[in-house]
Amino acid sequence: MFSLLRWKNYLPTAKGVLGINGRNLELVYPHNDRQFFPNVDGKIRCKELLAAHDIPVPKTFHVVDGPRTLAAWPEKLSKVDDFVVKPNRGYGGNGIMLIRRNGRGFISSGMTLDTAEISFHVVQICNGAFSLDNISDTAFFEETIVNHPALKQLIGDDVEGIADVRLIVRLQQPIMAMIRIPTGESEGKANLHQGGIGIGIDLATGRTLDGCYRNRIVTTHPETGRAFRGISVPGFADMLEFSKHISQIVGLGYIGIDFACDHRSGPVALEVNARPGLNIQIANQSGLKSRLR
Template identity: 40%
Template sequence: MLGWLRRNFATPAELKAAGVLGLNERNRACISALNPRSRFPLVDDKLQTKLLAQDYQLATPALLGVIRQQAEIAHFERFLPQQGGFAIKPAKGSGGKGILVIQHRSGDRYLKASGEWVSRQQIEHHLSNLISGLYSLGGHPDVAIIETLIRSHQAFEDFTFEGVPDIRVIVYRGYPVMAMMRLSTHASDGKANLHQGALGVGIDLGSGCALQAVQHDRPVHLHPDTGKPLSQLRISNWQYLLELASRCYDMTRLGYLGADLVVDAEHGPLLLELNARPGLAIQMANGTGLKPRLLKINRHCEGVRGPEEPFQLRVEVARRLFSGTVTASSVPEVCSGD
């Protein structure tokens, strides 16, 4: 992480001045201090997360079925919807690995989000690898989750390519402290994965409006596939989305987590998954560091009930503290160009 940051910022002194949170400090001061290991399975296992979210009445993509044994693979089609697409995910995967999104089915042929057709045998092979643990944390045996397909809201139609954008919100001690939207591109194969070439767009916590955007840690102003100016990105239902992210603290009792949300065309805001070890590239997308925001929340919690405040109040506090505080020049850069 430190090497990645140094490629984008001039000096360690400027990193410190910008309040950039590094990997070691994140692990020590945030994850080890605030995330009990006994709670990790609640977010490391997407099936557990989904079932827990149902108990807390947090909306998630509908669960169609679960495949646990190799012998069940031959009958996977019994879980598929009569119409429309679906997604196959490893319960214990990470970084988007092992996720297969199918837009349409025609007989024994399946259309991926990228436009590529795959066969029934390829689906079965993917499920077999998934259950064997090819995509799971530590390579342990896993289970396959089959969910309904998320349809991107029309408001984001020109901001993404061949995929559904998602919103990452960092929640610290129950308070949203930073957010970005990840926009898929042709280079990312329709996946909202920054490492594969998706765009990271910093979002102002106060307004839900775009601040700046990066691709492969370099600033961009237009979506490379659609040509849409990224500065025009606006997220509606922003208060509700932040409340959804904040409630994930109440559900998991993890003091430092990443909540990944989507806005479905039919069902609105949904919780996609949670991460107990969220990455730090969100700082580059926002053009500012996390540390000053964490310190502000710590100071706020000294005189109040802190995370025990109602989630609505926690969101109001975060929007007030971090509204309009980010600018593209907040963090010094050594990279240039679009």
């Protein structure tokens, strides 16, 4: 909140900035019926629901919800070289590991790991270490998405991980968008709290605007020096189209959808949030309230 207030003080468009109370009172409570929260609060169920309605999602390889499924993962993943481990009820990139097979072991964020270490991480996920409410959770293994080549211009060549596109949708209308990119420090995740950079997207053209890094506005990448503006976000038109359907499918009137754009299959929906964060306003230098009007 502090950073949003600080930003509010020096931007002329500040009037339309939405705070957490405003988001809850004006958007989340009136538009999101509690009975539909379970459609999005777990990523596994949300992906199943979207896939059943022909929205592309990353493939779920295996779900761990107890000792038997825990013991089974090495065999289930034996033919897969790249995969992601996630908490079903995680948020903000916490607990997500991008893993690559490396000889007889694995590698993640530059660290070598063995099967037992991945199992330990999975157990931590199941114990609720990364879940929304710290109660026990389910872990799952997911297909690794590979960035569309057009995104290399934004991310740089040596940074691992994918960009994601956050779309805010109200009553089936997309009202704001940003693309978040991973950085050297964000360990393959694009979430802003992990050190990712959020870059506003012009909804009409699908092109990038300026960025936001650690709650400051930036026009060039702090690590590579590349300018952010004017890059056409691959798959953006499809994402806009999918987002209208997703809002209907999950039964919620105010959501944040995270998409990625795979180099082969194009846009995929990663997850849906019923209480999307407010930093997207900094990345767009524009308030959500003014968009609602």
